[in-house]
Structure formats: C-alpha cells, structure tokens
Amino acid sequence: MEFGDSRSILDKVMRHSPDMICAIDRQGSFVYVSDACRNILGYNMQELQGASCYSFIHPDDYNATVQVGKSLVYTNSTTYFRNRYRHKNGEWVPVAWSVNWSAEEQTFFCIARIPSESEVLSRQVQEKEEVHNALVEHGVDMLALFNTEGDFVYSGGSTLRKLGYEPEQLIGRNAFEFIHPHDTPKLKEAMRTALSTEEQVKVSDFRFKSATGEWKWLETTLRNQLYNASINAVVSSSRDITDRKNRLQRIRQSEQRFRSLFEYNPDIILIEDRDSTILDINPAGLLFFGADRESIVNNKLSAILPKEIAPVCMHYLQEAFTNKSVAFHLTLPVKEGDHKDIFVTKVPIIVDDEIIGVFAIVRDVTDVTQSQQELKKLSLVASGTDNGVVITGANGQIEWVNESFTRTTGYTLPEVVGKKPGSFMQGPETDPAAVQRISEKLEEGVHFNTVLINYKKSGEKLWLSIDITPIYNDEGQITQFIAIQKDITFRKEVEASQQQMAQDLYRHNRDLQQFTYIVSHNLRAPVANVLGLATLLPKLDRNSTVYDKALASLTASVWQMDTVLKDVNTILTTRDSKGNYVQEQVNILYVVQQATSALQDLLHISGADVKLTIPEDYTVEGNNAYLNSIFYNLLSNALKYRSPDRNLEVTIKCFGSPQRGTIISFTDNGLGFNMEKHGSNLFKLYKRFHTGIADGRGLGLFMVKTQIEAMGGRIEVSSQVNVGTRFMIYLT
Structure with missing residues (x-):
C-alpha cells in the first residue's frame, strides 16, 4: 500500500482514531478537535472549537484539572490524569487524558479517551483500597494479625496513635509479652478458643502495656482466618477503652462512697418516692424505728409516723418534688410521756433533669x-x-x-x-x-x-x-x-495605793533616819559649839586674842548650821515635790550642754574630754531643773574624783523608745571605788569614799537619786577601782 505525504497520513490518523485528539491554548480554549469528539462527548468539531475546555468539567474535578495545567506549564512534561466531562446529552462521562505542553507553540496537545471497563473496575478497586487504607489508618480500631503462637505478623490501624508502637516494634514479638500478668490467662484461653472455631471470640477488659510503659485497657475481637490462604492468621480488632474503664471506676467509687455514707451515717436517711413510699432506709433508721428492713421498705412513711405528724411530712415531701431543698423541726412521740426532737432535711434526687425521688435526712437533736x-x-x-x-x-x-x-x-x-x-x-x-x-x-x-x-x-x-x-x-x-x-480593778487600785503608801512610809522613815543623823551629827556639833561659845564670849575681854578666836569659831559654827539647814530644806523640798513638780518635755542634749557649760572652766583646766552621743531632738517627760542638777552633780563628781594618771574622759549616751523608755549612760575613767565595800552606802546622805582628795559633803549622789526617783525613774551604778564608774539612769 502506498501512502501519500506525511501530512495526509496524519490527517487520516486523526480522522479515524477512536481517541479524541485536540489542541488547547494557554487560556483553555479548544483550537483544534478531532472527529472522535462526536463519539466521546456527542459534540461535533464546530461546537467545541473556540469553546473553553473548563466549561465542560465536573465541578468536583475542576480545581484538580486547573492545577494539572499549571504544573505542566512549568515542568514541560507529559502527564496522565482522569476527570469527568459533561456529554451533550447532559450525562457526566469519565475521560482519561494524556497531555503535553509545548512552550514553543504555547499549546496543550491532548489525547482523550473513554476508559475501558477493566480500567474502570481497576480504578474502583484502587479507590476502595484507598478508602480501606484510610479507614485502617485513621479509624479507632487497632488491627493485628497473629500466628498460632500469638506472634505479631501484622500491626496497623490506630495502634501507633493509641499505643505508640510502630509496626516494626511489634512484628515478630509475642503479644503476651505486652499483656498484664493478671490478664494473661484470660487472653490465652481466648486464643485457644479462637484457634478451635471459626466463630468470633470477644475478650473485654484486659491491660496492654503501651510504648510509654502505661497500662491501657483494651477490648478485642479474635477471628480465625488460618484457613484463608490470602490471610493465614488470626485477625484481631482491638479498641482502647481506658477512658471508659476509668469513668466506670470513678462511678463505682462514687457509688461506694455514697453507699458508705448511706450505710454508716449516724443520721437517719430514707429515700421516698412522690407518694411517700420508702424505697430504702439506712441502718441508723432501722435502729431508730426499732424495725427490720422488710417491715419498712416499700411501705409508706405515714404508716410508721404518728397521725398528727404524717401530713406535715407529706407537705414538705411535695415541696421537695418542686425541686427545692426543705428543712423543718418535729417533735416525735416515742413512748408515753416521752418524745424525740428531730430535724428533717428533704433533698430532691435528680437524674437526667427528672426528680425521681427525695432524700429524707433525719437528725435526732433531742440532746441539743x-x-x-x-x-x-x-x-x-x-x-x-x-x-x-x-x-x-x-x-x-x-x-x-x-x-x-x-x-x-x-x-x-x-x-x-x-x-x-x-x-x-x-x-x-x-x-x-x-x-x-x-x-x-x-x-x-x-x-x-x-x-x-x-x-x-x-x-x-x-x-x-x-x-x-x-x-x-x-x-x-x-x-x-x-x-x-x-x-476587782478597784480592789487592785486600793492595794496598789496601799503598797505605794507603804513604800512612801518606808522612804519617809528612811529619810527620818537620815534627818536624825543630820541632827545628831552634823547639826548637834555646831549647835553645841554655838551654845558653849555664847556662854563663854561674855566672860572674855573683847580686845583679847582669845575673844577673836572664839567669835570666829562661833561664826564658823553658825555657817555650818546654815549649810546643814539648807541641805535639809533642799532634801525635804525634793521629797515632798514628788508627783507635784512641773512635768515638761525636756531636751536631753540641751540640759547636758547646760551642765557642761556651767563647768566649762574646770573641764578645760583639767583637760577633760566630754563625749556626747545624744540625738538632737530626743526629749523625755520630766523636770528641767532636776535633770540639770543631776548632770551637774555627776559631772562635778567626775571632776573631783578624776585619776591623776590620765586625762578625764566622760561619755554620755542616750537611747530608747516610747515602748522601752529612756536609758541614759554616764561613764567616766576616774578613780572608781570598791563596790563590795561602799555599794550599799553610795546614795546615802553625807557618805564620802575619797576623803582627803576633794571637798564635798556627801550630798550630790543622794540628791541625784532623790531627783531621779521623784521623776519616776531609777539609777544603777557599777564601778572598778582605778578604772572608772558608770551610772545607768532609767526614765519612763
């Protein structure tokens, strides 16, 4: 057979080919379609040329077809795909496509045909396999195949998601390695049963160890498929019931707690229905009514209550059935002339939004x-x-x-x-x-x-x-x-007043002894001298030396009497003013500086160094004159009894708080004194411990103590010979 040129041959192929051959431009319009379009889609060439290929595509296939066209433009390759086209009669026709993109022509060259029946069947089988695989992979069941020994030969389904095992971690291993020892006998028995029958064998509630070591609760179904040559294994389909098991466990525990609360509650608990029939009663209720269970349960509460009380209980029962908790008191006769006081609470029992009964909780409050x-x-x-x-x-x-x-x-x-x-x-x-x-x-x-x-x-x-x-x-x-x-506040105040009076009396007696000493010692001698000299002077020649000496002696005795009387006056004034002196806020630093200034010359001559550690604005409630006198006397004593071997150093510190009171420390490095020898007489009147060293009457420390006590304070002293002395003053 002779053929013409190649173009005529190509025309004949395209005209007689059962496949539809077409060219589509980049915008998706048909530019050429072979005659086969009539057999495949029912349209002739003139009806398709110039039309958009996308207008015939099934809506579900549209996006995928567009995506294929875009990818071909960039990959410049041939691809095969399927979609559905609308036939001229309106039906959707499956079409298999082979498409190639020509960059030079900017055209898609396509061959389309109707898939054969075998191809359709093959495609359906493939789709079913894909659905099956998707169900296996994403379903809730764990699938496995076992040999007769219980070894894994296949693992799939949700096993990885539920238990964490990859298939290769299980295949070849025995399933009983993963089963809880307590559940192993049950699973082995189920396996033996499955091997001996073709019926389905179901096993519920057993534990399987997950990849994390956690025990998971499973249920499984076994079916023997050893006779099936394409399977040749025992098929297992398992499901994770851990959550369900835990929920059931919590429900059981809740039921047990309720039952324990019901059975062992010391209060009476009844369960009633709407017409007051007793559905249940706890042991405390049976004991209270003195009856057995059979005589109470399924009987009406009114049958065991006095007639006058039953209507009250029924009223509150009906109120509880309106979804309200109610409480009320009752007096319940139990014996002739005796009764029990009870407190009743009725609570509705609601299940699925329906009131199915009422709890009646009865408490015996007779003792209360x-x-x-x-x-x-x-x-x-x-x-x-x-x-x-x-x-x-x-x-x-x-x-x-x-x-x-x-x-x-x-x-x-x-x-x-x-x-x-x-x-x-x-x-x-x-x-x-x-x-x-x-x-x-x-x-x-x-x-x-x-x-x-x-x-x-x-x-x-x-x-x-x-x-x-x-x-x-x-x-x-x-x-x-x-x-x-x-x-007893008044009595205590009287006792305190009496105690204060006793202390004052003691202090007055002590002062009286001091005054007796003054009269008998310090005052008696100058008085005797005055009396003697007064008798002697008239007898002496006024121009004689003896007269002058006697007159001088008389004058000295009178001055001595005057000094003693002034001391007595000062002491009595201070003592009697206790509690009556003018109280004021006194700046401690100011009064110390006043006392220091008054003795400035003596301090300078003796080379003394006075160090003050006193806050500038620190004040105490007291008497300015007393405090000035106290610091003046202490500084004077420090100067009088300073050590000849070193310069005098005096340190005055003040500290405290409103809660603790005020504490003043006065320290010098003077001669000091023997505390064991002189400590008990230190603050007594006219007592001196450094005779021959300096002038003094033994009045200063007595006055210091008296003035401090007049302000409600106290003073303590510690001293060491040739080291120095420290006075601690405590003021409230």
Missing part, C-alpha cells in the same frame, strides 16, 4: 434541744448577776456572754461569738505566766481560779478574778467551760 433549754435557764440566772459570765465550747471559743460581761468590758455578744477571750482581751500588762497557767488548767479539765489583767474595748486596763469550771457530758468528755469574771 435539752442543752439549749438548760443554757437558756442558765442565761436567766447569769443575766441577774453583776459578775461577767462567759460560756465557751471545749475548744475555748465563746458561745455566750451575759449583759454584765458587756457592761464590764464593752464587748457585745455578736462581737465575741466564735472568738477565744484571750485573743481580744489580753494586752501589754497581761502576765504571760498567768496565761500559761490558765492553758494548763484548761488542759487538765479542773476547776480553778486566777487573777489576770485584761483590757476593755476602750483600751482601759481591767483586773479580773476569774473562776473557770469545766462541763462534762455523760461520756466524761468536756463539752463547755463556764467562766465567772469578777471585776
């Missing part, structure tokens, strides 16, 4: 009611007494106080209920040792009395004599404490 009545009687008695009465629980927390307690302390009952008395009544002067003794006695549970400083609500100090008595129940346990508080 009786205690309240007794307490009420006691309160009537306590209300009539002038003493404060406090009733606390065994834990020490206040349950009740009477009006006298409020009048005495200022605290009302609502302010103190639930509090311990010590938490709000104790203060700075409350004796910790007394508080400790109270705690010990309360622990011992015995009656006792104590005296204690407490504080009113206003902050005023209050002395109380407290009698505390424990209250015991029938079992010998302390249930309450009753404290009766008597205000």
